[in-house]
Amino acid sequence: MQKSPDMKTLALDQLLRTSARNEGVISFAGGLPASRTFPRSGLAQAASHAILEMQEALQYDWPEGRRTLREQVAERLQARGAEVSADEVIITNGAQDALGLVLELLAPPSIQVDPETYPGALDMFKRHRCAVGVKPAPVRYCMPALQNPRGYSASPEQRAQMLEAAVVIEDDAYAELLFESGPPRPLLADARDKVFHLGSFSKTLSPGLRVGWLVPPQEWLSAAREAKASRDPQACGLSQALVEQLLSSPKFDDRLASLRRHYRSRAEQLLAKLPVLPRVHFSMPSGGFSVWVTTELHGSDEALLREALKRGVAFDPGCLFRPTGVGDLTLAMRLSFSSVPEADIETGLERLANTLEAVTPSRQRRQRAA
Secondary structure, X not given: OOOOHHHHHHHHHHHHHHHHOOOOOEEOOOOOOOHHHOOHHXXXXXXXXXXXXXXXXXXXXXXXXXXXXXXXXXXHHXXXXXXXXXXXXXXXXXXXXXXXHHHHHHOOOEEEOOOOOOHHHHHHHHHOOXXXXXXXXXXXXXXXXXXXXXXXXXXXXXXXXXXXXXXXXXXXXXXXXXXXXXXXXXXXXXXXOOEEEEEEOOOOOOHHHOOEXXXXXXXXXXXXXXXXXXXXXXXOHHHHHHHHHHHHOOOHHHHHHHHHHHHHHHHHHHHHHHHHOOOEEOOOOOEOOEEEEEEOOXXXXXXXXXXXXXXXXXXXXXXXXXXXXXXXXXXXXEEEOOOOOHHHHHHHHHHHHHHHHHHOOHHHHHHHHO
């Protein structure tokens, strides 16, 4: 029996979970920030100060979040050209929580996405019973600063097309991690009246803090605050206090610059080795954690992943990033360079090359040899 998309996704998720527990598997899956980049010392000092000196950090606060942190988020958006005040910022439990809040408010029957996009968003759209596709729809979900999984920044023409929708959900998760520059002007700055802007500190500080934000259009602000209050009393006050202190440090922007250099170096290391893979196509990303790789193969993503796991390597299958019904596409994968040990990159890619050779039809192998 042919598996439904949901069953297929569950099967792939289980395979990836199993591989994550296997120390013998070199994993390019997950898109995780490098643990070595977490500001452990700074977090430890901030935690000590918050617990001993900031009693309010351990107390209930307003559902929309701590005032100081909302001011800091607003100031950083203002520096990018967006007219935002602290009163318009809502602190959430990460960007995923902010996206769920937007979907509760809008209850959209349909959403337009890129041909490949963030799997967590696709999962949420399914749970909210939204029809998802690549054709124009009243609501547009996009990542203009840095697209996941393809890793490009939207061109002026692409940005204009995104803003043609009646409502835009702008996911800004990777904006601070462009290799060549700081974060670009957000869509929020160009269409304040119809952009729901989502952001997170998971990629630049630590995902374990679970601190993100939402800036809704002004006409939705009251409803968004009420919805946030009905969901939970507040995002973790202690985590908010830690982020506040790290953001207030003059070294925070230096940290961002260091992260960009680190991830660019890792991307270059991966791309230098990628030609070992047979009959694939890829390009240098503009930032972030991963490289999108397309193959010339048709078939089952699950079968390809199982074959790879037999050889001790894992990746994020391309079908996880594609909305249902986008057409008969070749197999693709997202390879994350962010958290793979440098010494394992070459070995992991050799294992993946052997996998692709094993599943390539003999006719294609003969053609290549000729």
